[in-house]
Amino acid sequence: MLVVDDEPMVCAHLTTILGAAGLEVVGAAADGAEAVELVVRYGPDVVLMDLRMPGVDGVAATARITAMPEPPAVVVLTTFAGDAHVRRALQAGAAGYLLKSTPPTELADLVRVAARGHAVFSRPTVTGLAGDADATRRLAVLSDREREVAALLAEGCSNAEVGARLHLTEATVKGYVSSALTKLDLQNRTQLALLASRGS
DSSP: OEEOOOOOOHHHHHHHHHHTOOOOOOOSSSSHHHHHHHHHOOOOOOEOOOOOOOSOHHHHHHHHHTTTTSOEEEEEEEEEOOOHHHHHHHHHTOOEEEESSSOOOHHHHHHHHHHOOOOOOOOHHHHTTTTOHHHHHTTTTTTTHHHHHHHHHHTOOOHHHHHHHHHHOOHHHHHHHHHHHHTTTTTEEEEEEHHHTTTT
């Protein structure tokens, strides 16, 4: 994995705690431009991305990285929990949004979850967006089954896990996810998962 933060001490701390948890950190970048270069060089599975950095910020870097062929999962790691920050990161293609207050052991576990293709969020970021009337209205365009699938994505389930819970094939689940994304004009399953969390 790759760590991106403009504070060298933060990078060193993250490298230490993630390494102690058995995760390999292939490099550390001090800004978004360097992050893009290191992703191309090392091909990490996960990028932990700070938001506010000089030059190319975390949102711009996330957009560049997720536009690559077979991109890594980009997980924002920041001190900012505001709704606007979360939405900007997700629109750029981030696969998750974590706060720097996340306990080290939990952070390592969430990184592993992100590496497996699941969306990951710190509870305050989801709680702050929950119960959104606009989200509930938007979700109303989905069929009952599409809403069930979206709700399970919000719980962090993979397509296979959703299929097992709803007694559907994985291909059928993918079809429901694709249909929901089209109806809601969303770009990826992470955005769908967060919208479902907000509309719950």
